Amino acid sequence: MVQDGVSGVIPVVDVSEHVFERISGDDVTHHVSDRVVETCAREIARAFEEYGAVVVRDERVSEQENDAFVRLLQRYFVQPREIKMQDVRREISYQRGTTPDHVERARDHADTAKRLGQQHQPTQARSRADPKWRVMWSLADASSATTASSTTQNVVPLAFEKDWVETMNGWGKKLLTTLNNVCSLLAIGLGLEPDVFEKLLRGGEHLLAPTGSDLGAPDVVEGTVLAAFHYDMNFMTIHGRSSHGGLFVWTRGGERVAAHVPRGCVLLQAGAQIEMLTAGRVLRGFHEVVVTPTALHQTHRATNEASRWRVSSTVFAHVRSDVLLTPLIDEDTTTAHSQRACSSSKLHQPSSSSCSSSSQWRRTPQLARDQIRDELQAIALANHD
Template identity: 45%
Template sequence: MAPGDPLPSFDLVPLVGLDLSDGVKSDAVRELCTGIADCLHETGCLIVRVPGVDEADNDAFLDLVESYFGQSDEAKMQDTRPQFSYQVGATPSGVETPRCLVDPDCQRTMADLPAGHKAAPVTGADVKWRYFWRVGPRPSDGKYKELNAEPVVPQGFPQWAAVMDSWGGKMLGAVQLVATAAAVGFGLEPDAITKLMAFGPHLLAPTGSDLAKHGALGTVLAGFHYDLNLLTIHGRSRFPGLHVWLRDGRRVPVRVPAGCLLLQAGRQLEWLTGGHVKAGWHEVVVTEATSEAAARASEAGRSLWRVSSTVFAHVASAQVLRPLGRFGGAGAAAAAYPPTEAGVQVQQELEAISLRKGGGGGGGGE
């Protein structure tokens, strides 16, 4: 990518309904898979267009979640489940702490960012609220109960489950397409990544930031961080503010075209590729564009809650994270990414960002 270029974009139409188990028989499909894998390696993020995932679905989801976050804090607190490390239901403002506040390695990463591409200073817990809604089936065993707890349905929203399941399912389906394509592009079996996702603790995880309270220019809504999961996918937010860092250190404002989705690599994908793909750093900050969008929304009498449209796709909790295929072996990658159950990795990450006590999951994303 040259400076000023938009994020790479891929149309996933050729992959829909395609069985790649017998190999790739089309040059166009092979080129698409290679392009997605190369993009994840070079940038850690990409934009995709997926048939059947359209703007109307995203709008219905945003309308619902704006109404939810617009309730009183007291009403939303009824939906919190701290005993499950906030991995279902609501997470209040001021709970999730950016890892860079306590992690020296993260602080060094921030310090090493090039001039003109620095992150906003991280000074405390994020001001955003979040809601975790489980997507897809969960395992029958109870080894990682807090990561696979039953969903929380808020009172007064009879359409909640239907809207959340529909949007979450479509977003997860898009992730599975990308994961299949990336595996092929990496030289792995087509199902090398998706089979690890079966019964994973996938979460539809909208965040909500009240721009009426936290709309001052430069306010950090979600501090500099990476996502702990496999792949994160976003629909369009109604307010700008998300920035991502490319592998070369450039900070890029995200603009997702209508009808498209943004994907970012998480820590679990970094693990599976032995560092060939790096978990992407990002932040959400109130910019002039955010303020302008908020002013337009206020004039039109619309909600001033900035809601993200996000799904965190995970490796299943009992699966073992280790570099796959050509990324494995006994070298530096194997030492840096030792065999670790995904549930243990998630619990450790949750402790680091103050969502889990006792020892200290979902996404830790926008």
């Protein structure tokens, strides 16, 4: 039976609006001290180191806006397939518009799953195409674009021309603002300059990327995998509250944890790029999305067909495409944390020689654009050239 949760809780860090103002330079009256900022920063860094994720309570997060966003996407996804297919842009690797169901395919992580305890196994370790749909909406600043895709036009569905752009940009950019603020606190907590991550993210190909899954479909049952065991290829992902839950994440120690996002909060999870930039001090977060008993009960009580769709509220933040993915931390610190990563992580187990030399993260540096290309090819979204 699929559980709605297991032991273990992702830390919730309550970050006041004044802390966010302080780190962004807007707190001219100094409502909070450096000590308060440093305490928040340490808590966020510890959560990312141990869980690869953190839940942040942000007074600026509007539940009304999140709910309006989810309802808009439910109305979109409930449309007939042939209408949604008009919004597909396969020729640009689905990085704009709609990705149909059974297209995204996670990498095969069966070997990784073997290292996990029996009670913490992914629901599905072998790779199969996910049954979810997705919409990709660029939040990138065209004025600082570093790739042609950054200036590629977004797709506005014909039936939603009235409120689509305002809703997508409004909610997406609010999530992105919170993510940037959290990145500043994370940098402080890791002993780096506060703006080190923000500078790398400036001009990145950030994507509002909600998923849609029809939980009322006849083949959907308890335990149906909507997004198979995987990690995100980008720098960091931020989630508002989804409509039906079902997200599970794995801690550094290999424990499977239900990711509950309380009202007024957001969930942030580490991607592959931050692992490379921190030399494994923060590891990419593995996760899956599964249909739970609670989600099915909610679906059975749905008053209309649209509200049976599970919609996520997701933004993928990327570093700029011309960023070289190499550790930002000095060599001695890099080596120490690489050894810690080897010894404490059941999800990331390089060879013993890699542990001693920290070469796991000191391989030939790769440009972010090349890393993303390789990842898109690996999950069947881009063709091999």
